[in-house]
Amino acid sequence: MSNVLIIGAGGVGQVVAHKCAQRRDIFSEITLASRTKAKCDAIAAQLGGSITTAQVDADNVPELVALIKQVQPKLVINVALPYQDLHIMDACLETGVDYLDTANYEPLDTAKFEYSWQWAYQERFRNAGIMALLGSGFDPGVTNVYTALAAKKYLDVVEEIDIIDANAGSHGQPFATNFNPEINIREVTAVCRHWENGAFQESPPLSTKRVFDFPEGIGPMNIYRLYHEEMESLVKHIPTIKKAQFWMTFSDNYLKHLEVLQNVGMTRIDEVEYNGQKIVPIQFLKALLPDPGSLGPLTKGKTCIGVIARGIKDGKKKQVYIYNICDHEACYREVQSQAISYTTGVPAVVGAIMMLTKQWHAPGVWNMEQFDPEVFLKELGPMGLPEVVVEGEWPEL
Template sequence: MKRNVLIIGAGGVAHVAAHKCAQNNILLGDIHIASRTLSKCHAIIASIKAKGSQRGPGLLKAHELDAMDVAATKALIRSTGAQIVINVGSPFLNMSVMTACIETGAAYLDTAIHEDPSQVCEAPPWYGNYEWKRRDACLKAGVTAILGVGFDPGVVNAYGRFAMDAYFDKVDSIDIIDINAGNHNRYFATNFDPEINFREFTSTVWSWEDSQWKANAMFERKHDWDLPVVGKRTAYLTGHDELHSMSKNLGVPNIRFWMGFGEHYINVFNVLNNLGLLSEKPVRTAEGLEVVPLKVVKAVLPDPSSLAPTYTGKTCIGDLVKGTKNGQPREVFVYNVCDHKESYKEVGSQAISYTAGVPVVAAAMLIADGVWDVGQMVNVEELDPKPFIGLMNRIGLVSRVRDAAGERVLDPYAEAPAKSRSSTPVAETTR
C-alpha cells in the first residue's frame, strides 16, 4: 500500500486533483502541492479549507519547486515521503518528473503526453518519442507509471478497453467525441493552458485509419453527432494523445478523435494562426526584443482557472464503438456528462478541469490500495478498467452507456464479462 501524494502543478487540473485527494486523504495520506508559484499552491489549500474538502487528519502543505530540476524534485519527494506523484503541471515537465520518480521509487501519474517546447506535432506514435523509452527503466526499478490518466487521454482509453471486453467479439472502430457545450461568457478563451491548447491544433492532424496513420489538416474533416444531453453538435477530426497508445495496444483498425469547436473559436484561431501569432518560434521586435508569439497570446488571454465562476452548460465526452457481437453488427456509446456549474459548486472549478482532475486521483487511489500498483509503465487501456470506472462513479464522474437497450448508468461489474482479455498486465480484480 502506498501513501502520501505530491501534486506537481497549480493550475486548474491541479486544483481539482488536490480537492479530490483531500476528500480521500484517509486512503491517500498527506497531500503536498508544488509549483514554481508558491502563492498558487497556497490558494489551492485555502480553497480546500474553505470548501471543507479534507476528510481526515493529515498534512496539506505547499512547496515551491522548479520541476525541471530533477535533483530538487527528488529531494522534495524524499522529504515529503510521497509515494505517489501526480504530475499535472506543463507537459514540458513529464520527463523530468518521471526521472525523479524512477530514481526515488515513487509511483508516477500524468494526464497528458510529454512535449518538447521546440517541437510541435512530432511523428507518431507520440509516446514512442519520449515516455515509452523509459519503460525498461520503470520495470527495472519496479516503478508504477500510468500515462495519460486524465479524461482524454485516460477515461476514454478505459472506455474503449471496457467496450471491447464487455460488448463485442470484434471492434472495427472507436470514435472518441469531446463536446464542450458550455459557455464561459468571455470573448475568447481556452479551457486549459493556451500554449498547450494551441499547439494541438497548429500542425498535422493524425488519425489511425485502416491500421495506419493518416494525415489531415486541422478543420479539414468534420462530422455532426447526436449526443446525450448536449444534442446535435459538430466536431472536427483532431489529433490527440490517446490515439498513439490505443492504436498499439487495442488492435482496432480505426481510432479517431473528434472535438467540438464553435465558429467563433475557429475564426479567431485562424486569424491568430495566419498572422503567425501561434508560432512557438521566437521573433525579434523592432525594439530588439525577442519574444515567442504563442507565449504573448497566452499572456493576454484569460487564465483558464478564472473562467470557472461564470461557466454554465455541460460537457459530453465518450467513445462511440462499432463492431460485431455473435456475428451481428453492434454500436455502443460509453460516455460521461459533466456540469460546469456543479463542478464549481463542489470544488471551485469548471468542468474541463474537473473531468481531467478526478480520474488521475482515482488512479492514485487504485495505486494506493494496490489494485493498479503494477510496478511498470502502462497506458490506461492496458489495465483492468472495471475498478477505475467503478471508483469514478463513486467520487464524481458517473459513466453511462447508450446502446440498443437504451441509456443507463454504467455498472462495470454488472456489464463486463467475468474474465478480461489476456493482454491485461495486472491480475483481474474482484469487486
C-alpha cells in the same frame, strides 16, 4: 493510507488537491507543489489549510529529487505542463517513487503529441520496480478506459472507435481556452491524424467536419476531426482496431479568432525578435488571454465526452456508446473549477487510488487501457464522473 505529492497548481491541480482531500481514507498526507508557491497556498486555503505546500521548479531534476526525498510520497501526481513530464519521471526514477500524469510528454519546440519518449522509460521503470501510469485524465484517460470496457464487456472484437469530446458550455469571453492556451492551440492547429488501413493518415487541421447529436439535451453540434494522443496507445494495445478517430466541438467564434491569430503569426512556437529580445508568439498570446482558472465562475452548460465503439458481438455487428455528462456550474460549486479541469483532475485521483490500493500495479510504464476498466469505473462514478452506456444503433459519423 498513503502520502502523495501533487506537482502543478493550475486548474487541474486544484481539482486533484480537492478530490484527494475528500478521500482521506486513501490520501493521509497531501503535498501540493508548484513553481509559484502562492498558487499552492491559495488552494490550501480553500481546503482549510489541511494540505502542505511547497515550491519546486519542475524543470529542475535536482530540486524535484530533493522535494521528493523531503516529502517521501508513495506516488507523485504530475499535473504540471507536458514539457516537464520527463524531468519528473527522471526524479521518480532517482528516488524510487511511482509516477502518474494526465498528458503525454511534448517537446517545447515541436508540436508533436506522442508517447515514444515516455515508452522509452519502460525498462528503467521496470528494473527500478516502480510504476508509471500515463494519461490518467479524461481524454486521454477515461476514453481509454471506456474503449477497454467496450472490448471487455460489450464487443468480442473492437473494429472502429470514435472518441467525441463536446464542451457545450459558455464562458461569455470573446476568446479564451478552457485549459493551458499554449497546449490547447498547439493541439488544435496541428496536422490531423487518424488511424485507418494499418497506419496514421494525415489531413489538414480541422478540415473534416461533421454534425453530431449529443445526448441529454445538448443536441446537435459541429465536431471537427483532430489528432489526440490516446489513439496512438489504443491502436497499439487493442490491435483489432481498424479505424480510430478523435472529434471535438469548436464554436464558429473560436475558429474565427483562431484563424486570425494564425494568419498574423500569433500561434507560432518558434522564437521571433522584438525590440532586441527573443519571444515566442504563442507564449506572449498566452499572457494576453484569460487565465483558464478565472473561467470557473463564468462558465455555464455541460461537457459530454465519450467513445463510440463498433465491432462484433456473438458473430453480429454491434455498436456501443459510452459517455459522461459533466455540468460546469456543479463542478464550480464543488471544487471551484469548471468541468474541463474537473474531468481531467478526477480521473487523475482515481488513477492514483488504483495504484495506491494495488488494484492497478505493475513495474514499468503503462497506459490506461492495459488494466481492468471495471475497477476504475467503480471508483470514478462515485467520485463525480459516472458513465452512461447505450447499446445498439447510433447515428453514423
